[in-house]
Amino acid sequence: MGKTAVARTRSGLRTRRHFRVRKKVNGTGERPRLVIYRSLKHIYAQLVDDDSQRTLMTVTDQGLEGKKTERSAEVGKRIARKAKEAGVTKVVFDRGGYKYHGRVKAVADGAREGGLEF
16 A cells, blocks of 8 residues: 555554644754644653654653643643753644644644743
């Protein structure tokens, strides 16, 4: 299967949505892409520079206590803190093919609260 021929499973449909979003969203060195990956138990956020094809930093909720949404908000705050230390204040938000709802929204709100602009 090629990049566009993705199976019609739940994860395949999410991948198709992510490809669709990625056509429009591109991260640079000055304004990296904030990517969200959500599994059943955990959530991950990373900053990616698409020009140089490098992951700048990664934050996960592993080791945090509380409900999943609370942990997600903390992930957003942590990625914002790390980004500010690295001199990044503006990002482009990539929801990863997920709905902007629940844990994904919590990460975005936490990142905004931490000082990131998008």
